Amino acid sequence: xxxxxxxxxxxxxVAPSGRSARWSSMVAAxxxxxxxxxxxxxxxxxxxxxxxxxxxxxxxxxxxxxTVDSLGAVFLGIVGLTGAPAAVYALGYVRSLDTQPRGxxxxxxxxxxxxxxxxxxxAGNVLTFLVAWELMALTSYVLVVSDPTSDDGARAGLWYAVxxxxxxxxxxxxxxxxxxxxxxxxxxVRAHAxxxxxxxxxxxxxxxxxxxxxxxxxxxLHIWLPRAHPAAPSHVSAVMSAAMVKLGVYGALRLFFDxxxxxPGWWGGVVLAAGVTTAIAGxxxxxxxxxxxxxxxxxxxxNIGLIFVGVGFALLMRGYGYAELATMGIVVCLLHTVNHxxxxxLLFLGAxxxxxxxxxxxxxxxxxxxxxxxxxxVFMLIGALSLAALPPLNGFPSEWLTFQMLVAGxxxxxxxxxxxxxxxxxxxxxxxxxxxxxxxxLFGITFLALPRTPGAASADEAPRTMRLAMAFPALLSxxxxxxxxxxxxxxxxVATDLGLAPARLNAGLALALPAVxxxxxxxxxxxxxxxxAALTLVLVSRRIGRRSRHADDAWNCGRLIHSxxxxxxxxxxxxxxxxxxxxxxxxxQQIRIEVHPVSRYFVRSVGYQGTLAPWLEQVFxxxxxxxxxxxxxxxGRLQTGSxxxxxxxxxxxxxxxxxxxxxxx
Amino acid sequence: MEQPLVxxxxxxxxxxxxxxxxxxxxxxxxxxxxxxxxxxxQPYRELRKTFAKEMVVARSTSWIFHLAPFVLVASTTTAxxxxxxxxxxxxxxxxGDLFVLVALLMLGTAFxxxxxxxxxxxxxxxxxxxxxxxxxxxxxxxxxxxxxxxxTSGSTSLGAITGGLVETPGRALGxxxxxxxxxxxxxxxxxxxxxxxxxxxxxxxxxxxxEAMVLEYSGPYLALIEWAAAVRLTLLLTLAxxxxxxWGMARSLGPMPLAIAAAxxxxxxxxxxxxxxxxxxxxxxxxxxxxxxxxxxxxxxxxLAAASAVFVR
Numbered sequence: 001x002x003x004x005x006x007x008x009x010x011x012x013x014v015a016p017s018g019r020s021a022r023w024s025s026m027v028a029a030x031x032x033x034x035x036x037x038x039x040x041x042x043x044x045x046x047x048x049x050x051x052x053x054x055x056x057x058x059x060x061x062x063x064x065x066x067t068v069d070s071l072g073a074v075f076l077g078i079v080g081l082t083g084a085p086a087a088v089y090a091l092g093y094v095r096s097l098d099t100q101p102r103g104x105x106x107x108x109x110x111x112x113x114x115x116x117x118x119x120x121x122x123a124g125n126v127l128t129f130l131v132a133w134e135l136m137a138l139t140s141y142v143l144v145v146s147d148p149t150s151d152d153g154a155r156a157g158l159w160y161a162v163x164x165x166x167x168x169x170x171x172x173x174x175x176x177x178x179x180x181x182x183x184x185x186x187x188x189v190r191a192h193a194x195x196x197x198x199x200x201x202x203x204x205x206x207x208x209x210x211x212x213x214x215x216x217x218x219x220x221l222h223i224w225l226p227r228a229h230p231a232a233p234s235h236v237s238a239v240m241s242a243a244m245v246k247l248g249v250y251g252a253l254r255l256f257f258d259x260x261x262x263x264p265g266w267w268g269g270v271v272l273a274a275g276v277t278t279a280i281a282g283x284x285x286x287x288x289x290x291x292x293x294x295x296x297x298x299x300x301x302x303n304i305g306l307i308f309v310g311v312g313f314a315l316l317m318r319g320y321g322y323a324e325l326a327t328m329g330i331v332v333c334l335l336h337t338v339n340h341x342x343x344x345x346l347l348f349l350g351a352x353x354x355x356x357x358x359x360x361x362x363x364x365x366x367x368x369x370x371x372x373x374x375x376x377x378v379f380m381l382i383g384a385l386s387l388a389a390l391p392p393l394n395g396f397p398s399e400w401l402t403f404q405m406l407v408a409g410x411x412x413x414x415x416x417x418x419x420x421x422x423x424x425x426x427x428x429x430x431x432x433x434x435x436x437x438x439x440x441x442l443f444g445i446t447f448l449a450l451p452r453t454p455g456a457a458s459a460d461e462a463p464r465t466m467r468l469a470m471a472f473p474a475l476l477s478x479x480x481x482x483x484x485x486x487x488x489x490x491x492x493x494v495a496t497d498l499g500l501a502p503a504r505l506n507a508g509l510a511l512a513l514p515a516v517x518x519x520x521x522x523x524x525x526x527x528x529x530x531x532x533a534a535l536t537l538v539l540v541s542r543r544i545g546r547r548s549r550h551a552d553d554a555w556n557c558g559r560l561i562h563s564x565x566x567x568x569x570x571x572x573x574x575x576x577x578x579x580x581x582x583x584x585x586x587x588x589q590q591i592r593i594e595v596h597p598v599s600r601y602f603v604r605s606v607g608y609q610g611t612l613a614p615w616l617e618q619v620f621x622x623x624x625x626x627x628x629x630x631x632x633x634x635x636g637r638l639q640t641g642s643x644x645x646x647x648x649x650x651x652x653x654x655x656x657x658x659x660x661x662x663x664x665x
Numbered sequence: 666m667e668q669p670l671v672x673x674x675x676x677x678x679x680x681x682x683x684x685x686x687x688x689x690x691x692x693x694x695x696x697x698x699x700x701x702x703x704x705x706x707q708p709y710r711e712l713r714k715t716f717a718k719e720m721v722v723a724r725s726t727s728w729i730f731h732l733a734p735f736v737l738v739a740s741t742t743t744a745x746x747x748x749x750x751x752x753x754x755x756x757x758x759x760x761g762d763l764f765v766l767v768a769l770l771m772l773g774t775a776f777x778x779x780x781x782x783x784x785x786x787x788x789x790x791x792x793x794x795x796x797x798x799x800x801x802x803x804x805x806x807x808x809x810x811x812x813x814x815x816x817t818s819g820s821t822s823l824g825a826i827t828g829g830l831v832e833t834p835g836r837a838l839g840x841x842x843x844x845x846x847x848x849x850x851x852x853x854x855x856x857x858x859x860x861x862x863x864x865x866x867x868x869x870x871x872x873x874x875x876e877a878m879v880l881e882y883s884g885p886y887l888a889l890i891e892w893a894a895a896v897r898l899t900l901l902l903t904l905a906x907x908x909x910x911x912w913g914m915a916r917s918l919g920p921m922p923l924a925i926a927a928a929x930x931x932x933x934x935x936x937x938x939x940x941x942x943x944x945x946x947x948x949x950x951x952x953x954x955x956x957x958x959x960x961x962x963x964x965x966x967x968x969l970a971a972a973s974a975v976f977v978r
Contacts, residue, residue: 367785370727381729390772391765403764403808407815410975418975422809422968429808433801436771440778440797449785450725510759517820518762525743525760525769533739536889543716543885544731554723554881556786562725568782568790576798580957 004032005115012107018098033083040077067124089469156227167214174207216248229297234352268316279305323501336398343386353462388439392526394481668756683895684708720884733780781878792877813970841974851963
């Protein structure tokens with residue numbers, strides 16, 4: 001698998017032509033991801049871990065160890081399942097870069113990026129994990145800044161680099177505290193962690209939330225995500241959004257449920273609250289944004305929030321001693337991770353196809369694309385309905401289980417949680433409702449109505465490779481929606497492997513909770529919906545045929561002018577929510593009215609400009625950035641330019657370090 | 666074999682009764698406002714007339730416009746199958762629970778909103794945007810009300826909730842149950858598009874929500890949408906009476922229990938319909954941007970219901 005990615009990276013550089021570089025490296029990436037999926041499937045189906053230890057490599061730090069257990073296999077599978085369509089998609093999507101040298105660079109780094117993504121869940125010791133983590137950060141950074149003409153890309157890259165390295169520093173500190181100077185393989189870390197006092201474990205918990213939260217995009221550490229994801233090429237955005245941020249979830253699960261001993265219940269409360277806040281903030285930004293890929297990035301933040309609701313719930317219930325409910329939390333979290341990976345890959349690839357076809361990334365410049373890009377539209381409709389968590393697609397089973405989990409939590413656990421958990425129910429419901437608004441807006445404004453710009457009117461359907469790539473996650477979304485019970489038992493086994501109580505969440509093809517008697521039977525429901533629609537069609541077919549209808553201009557309450565200028569736009573669609581949540585958005589608007597000099601009643605033109613204040617970012621980051629600047633200025637004073645002074649600093653630093661190490665002993 | 670038949674027949678009953686319930690509320694409203702009003706069968710006549718009309722389809726539409734009415738009717742009918750109307754039976758619970766029902770209604774709303782956007786008119790977009798906004802803001806109330814019901818009955822399945830209440834009527838006096846009903850009733854007004862959230866009998870440009878969304882539909886499609894809206898109202902009224910006051914519902918299929926159940930169902934729906942008519946006569950439509958305040962009230966009630974249900978269990 002890793003050899004395939006390596007070969008892909010090499011081929012991208014040495015291939016004789018840009019075209020052959022693209023094909024050879026993407027085929028290598030595809031094969032590599034297929035290997036990843038097969039390995040994951042093998043581990044999950046056979047039930048025992050696969051491992052490999054290369055003690056010789058990086059020997060002083062414990063060597064490179066690879067272990068894929070069931071938890072790692074789930075995430076390895078996700079990486080493979082999102083990487084494979086992305087590689088196929090890239091064949092068509094970056095064809096225009098064949099003539100440029102940076103095309104080869106993107107292919108090579110994309111392969112390395114996929115390799116690092118596979119390496120993180122497969123890491124068997126701290127060293128391998130951290131190296132893979134850093135490799136993943138570096139390769140994705142290169143892909144984010146791969147467009148030299150874009151200022152946004154460079155700025156996004158800076159944010160990304162800073163955030164991801166701050167997170168890395170937190171992780172390093174967390175792992176060093178856990179390992180405590182002993183051996184770094186996960187088994188000895190686990191043994192050492194159980195001897196740590198609770199104050200140190202709490203420190204590790206906080207550091208891990210910062211480290212993994214900044215990768216996953218927990219609010220307020222999400223700041224890089226809506227900048228970096230749109231800046232990368234779309235197939236990379238898809239992998240970043242569907243797989244890379246999920247590795248933050250993987251890290252949190254690995255640490256909290258495997259390496260660390262069970263913590264107190266309030267950890268779960270913190271994570272749950274962070275999850276709900278992240279979900280609501282993410283969806284509110286997503287519903288108001290008009291950049292096709294940025295709104296999807298915000299929606300990724302929302303879904304990460306929902307996933308962390310599961311993580312937090314599991315921690316909370318384990319802390320209070322309800323092992324079966326904790327299992328449910330893990331299953332919900334993993335199921336939503338898988339589901340989100342499927343539909344977000346689809347949506348990012350679809351958004352890329354639309355951008356490819358119209359040469360614009362703003363929703364406001366689309367419209368009527370359903371006629372120009374009929375197949376992309378079908379895929380995007382599937383993606384949007386999954387995003388909206390509507391049955392029978394795959395967003396719904398995980399949302400349903402989230403609700404059931406929270407209801408069971410209120411019903412069966414301690415009464416201290418009587419406000420926290422109902423508020424979480426409300427938060428998840430609000431998120432689901434707003435996600436539906438966002439999905440309807442995304443699909444409706446992009447594909448329906450009249451084209452708003454010449455670019456939209458003359459858009460081209462995506463090349464065949466891109467459509468083929470979208471078909472795969474679309475099928476996966478439908479399959480996971482109709483038969484979630486195919487994966488749910490496997491995910492429950494992951495929870496048992498983590499030492500939690502076994503729980504059964506399905507009966508046959510239906511999701512079923514024996515404790516509360518609630519069931520969801522997607523296949524039968526989908527059948528009933530289809531049957532009811534077909535029956536209705538049969539009943540009215542005589543009345544709606546071509547002969548009994550005629551096409552005409554839209555009626556529009558009798559207004560004769562029907563132009564795209566009068567259409568609802570993405571901004572106007574979200575306007576009511578902007579008013580309802582004015583306290584969150586803090587919108588500023590500027591209305592400029594130019595009147596005729598004769599009378600102010602003759603208006604010549606009206607200009608409107610509205611912006612949303614990203615106060616969440618200002619509150620947290622403006623002070624931090626200012627402080628860093630101040631410190632940099634102070635540190636700058638050291639740079640006197642005199643070599644003697646620099647030479648004097650060297651021994652001073654050495655002495656200081658020596659003193660520090662003796663003091664630490 | 667009996668159980669699926671019961672489910673299908675109850676859904677059919679809701680589908681058939683839908684226009685009559687709308688007609689009844691309209692008739693009662695007219696009487697309260699001092700008019701004579703058309704009789705309760707008028708909606709059926711209107712539907713027959715609309716079905717027979719020729720359809721005008723805007724040139725700017727796509728297949729989504731044609732698909733939307735069918736998805737709406739199908740999802741509403743499927744949602745109707747989950748509702749215990751006269752008989753409390755376990756079979757519908759095997760399909761899905763209250764959360765599934767709410768999601769099925771949302772599926773119809775989302776497709777109708779897409780259908781409203783499709784012709785590319787200003788009104789369609791306005792209606793879609795408003796309808797989706799209201800639907801999204803209603804979700805938390807509905808979910809927390811379901812939670813409160815689940816806490817008193819131990820399940821989110823409709824059959825289990827109604828069955829549990831019939832067995833231990835004392836639960837209905839609990840604070841959780843009463844507050845949840847109040848919250849659910851407000852959310853129901855929003856979901857069904859009734860006053861003070863939306864006015865079903867207006868075509869005034871600035872105030873309409875649902876009507877703006879379906880403005881471009883005509884002929885058979887319009888009839889399907891109107892019918893689905895009527896079924897949706899009936900379904901929600903049935904939910905309100907059967908989830909909170911299920912007494913009289915049949916637990917077996919004998920002729921006597923069925924007759925009692927049918928009579929009590931009719932009585933309860935007529936009563937709640939009268940409350941609805943009285944309310945719609947009394948209150949004016951709220952400004953769109955005041956609606957969230959109303960929903961916030963209902964959300965607070967739902968939250969109180971859930972919290973108190975935990976403490977009195």
